[in-house]
Each structure stands twice: as C-alpha cells, then as structure tokens.
Amino acid sequence: MTNHGSTGRSGGSPSLPARGLIALSEGVLALEKLVVGGFMALLLGLILINVITRYAGAPLYWVDEAAVYSTVWLTFIGGSALTRLRLDFAVTLLSERLSQRHAERLQMLATFIAFLFSLSLVVMCWNWxxxxxxxxxxxxxxxxxxxxxxxxxxxxxxxxxxxxxxxxLVVPLFAVTMSLHTAANLVEEMGLVPKKARAGFSAAEGVN
Known part of the structure; x- marks a missing residue:
C-alpha cells in the first residue's frame, strides 16, 4: 500500500480518537506477542513431558488435554495479533489485477467486512x-x-x-481484540493516520 505520509490523506494531524485507537491496538499487540511466546514455551514443555512420560510407560493424560487447550489459546491470540500485523491470509487474485487506487479501496472493503465479522462475534459471545x-x-x-x-x-x-x-474465554477475548485491531487497520486504510511500518516491510509495501 502507499505511504500517505505522517499526516494521512486528510492533510492535517491525526485526530485524538484515531491516535488513541492506534495506541490501544499497538499496546494490545505488544501484550499478545508476549502471551503468544509464553504459550509457545508452555506447549513445547507439555509436548516434551508427554513424550518422556509415554516413553517411560507412565503417560499423564491431563498433559494431552492441557496441550490441546494451549494450542487453542495460542491459535486465537496469535490470530488476533496477525490481524493487526496484516499477516493473515489473503486471496490477491483480484487485487493484483487492479490499479493501486482500486486495490486500496478493495483492501478497505475487506478490512471493513472483517470488522463487521469481529463485531458479530462479540455479539455472539455475549449471547453465548x-x-x-x-x-x-x-x-x-x-x-x-x-x-x-x-x-x-x-x-x-x-x-x-x-x-x-x-x-x-479465549473466544470472546479474541472477538474483542480482533474488533480493536480491525478498527485500527480500517482507520489506517481510510488514511486518517499513517499506516504503521513493520519490521521487514517498507511503508510503501502492502503486507496483506
């Protein structure tokens, strides 16, 4: 995507609500990275314990279940983080054949649909x-x-x-954080704030 400069498309400084939304999203993302690292270490430890106990002929069945739930939490929290990092899966068959302007509009539409989905998931979790x-x-x-x-x-x-x-609880947690991240992405897609540059990606490159 095109880097629209530090002032966004509007030509003025980003509004306080927009900057606050981005800051909150980035704070949650930083926490998610730590939690993901913790669950990866936990999952590795559980797998090693499982291998050792089974080899010793004394398997601990609760380890299997703990590993499964660790994987579930890791998947949901990691999926939320990837949404903000724009590293989630995307089908680019159509966008690659469009002009940059129309590709940006298509990306904005996709982000808006993801935002609506996350809000729907919040409502579902509330009812559930x-x-x-x-x-x-x-x-x-x-x-x-x-x-x-x-x-x-x-x-x-x-x-x-x-x-x-x-x-x-990981499901409603995922719904809330994904809503936050997709809202932050949408604000960037609309040009209200400059798009966050990530390590390994230049500000002028699309990452989704």
Missing amino acids: MDPLGIAAAGFDAREYASESFNFLYTEHTQTLNWPTWIVS
Whole structure:
C-alpha cells in the first residue's frame, strides 16, 4: 500500500480518537506477542513431558488435554495479533489485477467486512456467555442452566476438571481484540493516520 505520509490523506494531524485507537491496538499487540511466546514455551514443555512420560510407560493424560487447550489459546491470540500485523491470509487474485487506487479501496472493503465479522462475534459471545443471565441467577450455575438450558457454566473439562467457561474465554477475548485491531487497520486504510511500518516491510509495501 502507499505511504500517505505522517499526516494521512486528510492533510492535517491525526485526530485524538484515531491516535488513541492506534495506541490501544499497538499496546494490545505488544501484550499478545508476549502471551503468544509464553504459550509457545508452555506447549513445547507439555509436548516434551508427554513424550518422556509415554516413553517411560507412565503417560499423564491431563498433559494431552492441557496441550490441546494451549494450542487453542495460542491459535486465537496469535490470530488476533496477525490481524493487526496484516499477516493473515489473503486471496490477491483480484487485487493484483487492479490499479493501486482500486486495490486500496478493495483492501478497505475487506478490512471493513472483517470488522463487521469481529463485531458479530462479540455479539455472539455475549449471547453465548450471557453474563447478565448468570448474574441474575446469583451466579448459581445449576439454577441458570435449568432456566436457560445453557450448560456452559456447569460443564468441566474431562481430565483437568477445569470449568469449561474459563477455557472458552479465549473466544470472546479474541472477538474483542480482533474488533480493536480491525478498527485500527480500517482507520489506517481510510488514511486518517499513517499506516504503521513493520519490521521487514517498507511503508510503501502492502503486507496483506
């Protein structure tokens, strides 16, 4: 994509809300990078423990489940970070055949659709976890389940015996952070703030 300079397309300084949105997105991204690194180390450790215990003839079945959930969290958090880094998968069959101006407009449309999807995911997670409903039931999981037929708060994982809702928190977390990152990307696509240059990419190159 074209670098529109430090003042964006509008010709003036970026607005405070736009700069605040970008700063918040960058802060979340920095945290996500640390969390991803932590989960990668954890996953590697769990795999090594699994290999050693199985070779010794004393497998720990909870390690398998912990590795699975670590992979799930790693995937969702990493996917959110890749969205802000613009390293997510993209089909460029059409955009490569368009002029730069129309390719930028197509990119803006794709980012807007991703933003709408992330907002829809936020709404879905709100209805799924129903925080107001569980609060109205006095945080009594059994009473809430009997009234709503939503058994999220009564279920536990098979071997770790962790509450399922805690493991599932990564989905609404992903929905919120993806909404933030796609909003920041959209602000940049609209030229309200200069596009963030990333290591390995020049400001004039498209990275998606």
